[in-house]
Structure formats: C-alpha cells, structure tokens
Amino acid sequence: MLEIIPQEQLIIDQQLIYCGVDEAGAGPLCGDVVAAAVILDPNNPIAELNDSKKLSEKKREMLFPIIKEKALAYCIARCTAQEIDEINILNARMLAMTRAVQGLQISAQHALIDGNRLPKDLPCAGTAIVKGDALVASISAASVLAKVERDHDMVKLDAQYPQYGLAKHKGYPTKAHLEALREYGPTEIYRKTYGPVKALLTETA
Numbered sequence: 001m002l003e004i005i006p007q008e009q010l011i012i013d014q015q016l017i018y019c020g021v022d023e024a025g026a027g028p029l030c031g032d033v034v035a036a037a038v039i040l041d042p043n044n045p046i047a048e049l050n051d052s053k054k055l056s057e058k059k060r061e062m063l064f065p066i067i068k069e070k071a072l073a074y075c076i077a078r079c080t081a082q083e084i085d086e087i088n089i090l091n092a093r094m095l096a097m098t099r100a101v102q103g104l105q106i107s108a109q110h111a112l113i114d115g116n117r118l119p120k121d122l123p124c125a126g127t128a129i130v131k132g133d134a135l136v137a138s139i140s141a142a143s144v145l146a147k148v149e150r151d152h153d154m155v156k157l158d159a160q161y162p163q164y165g166l167a168k169h170k171g172y173p174t175k176a177h178l179e180a181l182r183e184y185g186p187t188e189i190y191r192k193t194y195g196p197v198k199a200l201l202t203e204t205a
Helices: 057-070 081-087 091-101 136-160 173-185 196-205
Strands: 001-003 018-024 033-039 073-079 109-113 123-127
Touching: 018 091, 018 123, 018 136, 033 091, 033 136, 057 136, 073 091, 073 136, 081 091, 109 136, 173 196
Parallel strands: 001 123, 018 109, 109 123
Antiparallel strands: 018 033, 033 073
16 A cells, blocks of 8 residues: 655554665756665664755765665666656656665565655555655665765766766756856757756757
C-alpha cells in the first residue's frame, strides 16, 4: 500500500527493513537527475546526517564514503537528460527513485520517500514524507549520496565541456551559465525542454 502521511504521524515498525530515498538535480539545465536509496544499519549510526542542502560541500563529501561504508545497502540511480525530455522532470525524478529502490542489494520492505509524491512502480510499500531529508536519517543519507554523486557528474562533464563552467555552478541557471550557454549553444548533455535551452534552440532553428 502506498500512502502519504505527515512526519508526526509516521510510526516506524522496527521489524521492517526501511530504505530512505531522495533525488538531486531537478533544477539544473543539464545532466542526469540522480536518486539514491539507503538502508541504514541501526547498530552502526552515522553522525551529522542532515538534509544535504543544509550541509556544506565539505561536510557532504566527508559523509559520502562514510554512508557507503556503514549502510547495510545503498543504490544510486539516474535518469538521463534525454529521458527527462521524453517523460518530463517529475516523471524522471520518480523513475530514478524507483530504480534506486529496485537496485538495492537488500530488498527493502518499506520505502520512505522525501517529498509529497510517491513513484508508481516501487517494489515495496512506500510513504512520502515532506521535508523527510531533514527528519529521517535514511532519507538524509540518500540526499547526501544523490547530491554528491550529481556534483561529481558535473565535475566530470566540466572536463569534457569546460566552456560552460559546470564544476562551479553544477548546471544551475546562473548568470554566468546562461551567458556561456548563449555564447556556445547547448550540446547533447542539455535538457532541451527546459526554458532557457528551449528558447535558444528555437532562436537558432
């Protein structure tokens, strides 16, 4: 059964195997949207977990290998820019999260999803939790994995496409990014259905 309930009403059944799920990269103009699912070990807690947006880049990078080492299981999954253009960003976010849960080495019995929506094809029961990335440790861990993996993607793409400055702004539509995009035009890594990219493609068509 899939349900959406407020955090204060969430009751954790200690007998179930829970995974936390979150995604990163909905706002940028290019690259994949990345999701992660994490099953934490209750006997091996991780200190300083929080919503990845509330952590410094240095802290996220520090936590990234610790989460991978201490978690009972984790999976990082994605949807490409091409998939985002085909099915839209909302559906791509949901699909990436489904893929992350499906890819866990240990099957979760219940998925705790950050936000107010649930993917349609989860392989287990699920609960959507608004601001779950700041309230539930496993979702916090997933948010860190997704964010850091996504940032690493941008650094790799920056090496291939240095003209855009992706390592600095991580693909978000900053002034510098939009100026570079206008000067050099979008490549295949860009989401063609996103406003600024679509506008440029329309101008040059």
